[in-house]
Amino acid sequence: MNIPRISDQPDGEPPSRKGRPPGPICDTVGVTHRTWLEQVRRRLAASGLTLDELVSRSGYSKTRLSELLRGKGYNPGWAMTYSVVKVLDIPPWPLRRLWTAAAREAAKKDTWIEDGIHAVQPLGPEEPPIAHLAFKQVMGRPYTAYAQAFLQTEARTRRVVAETFDILWLNWNEATSSSNTPRHAWNLLRAKVMARADTHDGHPDLRTAALRTTAVAEAAGPDDCLARAARMVAFFEAVCRLPDDQMDVTVLRFLCGIDEGAVPDIVGLPPAITHSLTRHARGALHGLHPGIRPDTLE
Numbered sequence: 001m002n003i004p005r006i007s008d009q010p011d012g013e014p015p016s017r018k019g020r021p022p023g024p025i026c027d028t029v030g031v032t033h034r035t036w037l038e039q040v041r042r043r044l045a046a047s048g049l050t051l052d053e054l055v056s057r058s059g060y061s062k063t064r065l066s067e068l069l070r071g072k073g074y075n076p077g078w079a080m081t082y083s084v085v086k087v088l089d090i091p092p093w094p095l096r097r098l099w100t101a102a103a104r105e106a107a108k109k110d111t112w113i114e115d116g117i118h119a120v121q122p123l124g125p126e127e128p129p130i131a132h133l134a135f136k137q138v139m140g141r142p143y144t145a146y147a148q149a150f151l152q153t154e155a156r157t158r159r160v161v162a163e164t165f166d167i168l169w170l171n172w173n174e175a176t177s178s179s180n181t182p183r184h185a186w187n188l189l190r191a192k193v194m195a196r197a198d199t200h201d202g203h204p205d206l207r208t209a210a211l212r213t214t215a216v217a218e219a220a221g222p223d224d225c226l227a228r229a230a231r232m233v234a235f236f237e238a239v240c241r242l243p244d245d246q247m248d249v250t251v252l253r254f255l256c257g258i259d260e261g262a263v264p265d266i267v268g269l270p271p272a273i274t275h276s277l278t279r280h281a282r283g284a285l286h287g288l289h290p291g292i293r294p295d296t297l298e
Helices: 031-047 051-058 062-070 078-087 092-105 110-118 130-151 154-170 172-177 181-196 222-239 244-255 260-267 271-288
Strands: none
Touching: 031 062, 031 078, 031 092, 031 154, 051 062, 051 078, 062 078, 078 092, 078 110, 092 110, 092 154, 130 154, 130 172, 130 181, 130 244, 130 260, 154 172, 154 181, 172 181, 181 260, 222 244, 222 271, 244 260, 244 271, 260 271
C-alpha cells in the first residue's frame, strides 16, 4: 500500500514555498483600481516572491502591503504602489496611468495625485515595445469609434481605450504569444467597454447612439424626426440583442463607418467569418425592421 508523504499535496503538486496568497480583492474596489490591482497580483504570483520577501524589498509593512494587494480601506499612494511596481519589475508608465485614473475614479484631488507622483523619482523615458506602439497606432481609431458608440462621451471613451492599451503593454508578451494577438486585444477592449456601458433590459444600450444616425439627422421636420428616432431606437435595441460577434461587426461596419475590409483585422476573425456574421446580422435585423437599411446608419 502506498502511503502518501506528509509533504505531498492533495492535487499532486509539489509543496509551494510561496506561503499564503493575498486575500481576494475587496468588493468595494472601483473598476480601474481593480484593473491595476489585478496586474500587480498577477506579477506577484508569477514572481514566486513571498509576502515577507516583498516586505523586505519594498520597505513597507506586511499589513500595509496586504491592504494594498486587496484594495482594502483606502486608495494607496503612488510611493507605496511604485515600491511594489519596482520590486516586481512592472513597466511603471502604464501602471502609473492606471493608478492615476483609479485615484480620480475614487474622487481623489489632483493635488493629492500630483503630490504622490512628485514624491517618487522620475520614471525616465517611456519606452513601450515597438510592436505595441505600432499596434496602438493602427487600432486607435477603430477602438475609439467602437468605445464611443457605447460610452457616448469623449472622456469616458478616452479612459477606456487608454486603459486597454496600457493593459496590453503590461501583458504584451502574453498577448503576442497567443495564437491571435488582434483577437486577444479585441476581447480585452470589448470587456472594458461593456464593463462601463449603460444597459437596457440586460443588454448594452445604444439608444442614444441611434439619435445620432444619418436617418435621424436628415429628418424633414419635427414630426418626421420623432418618427425616425423611434424607429432607430427600436432598431438599435434589436442590434444590441444580436449575438456578441454579430453585434460587434454591425456596430463597427455601419455605426462607426469602418471599411468592410478592415473589420477582420480589428476583431481578429477571418474575412469569411466576419462576412458571414454581417450577412446573418443583416438577415436578422431585416426580419425585425424591414424598412431600415444598415447603410443609412453612418
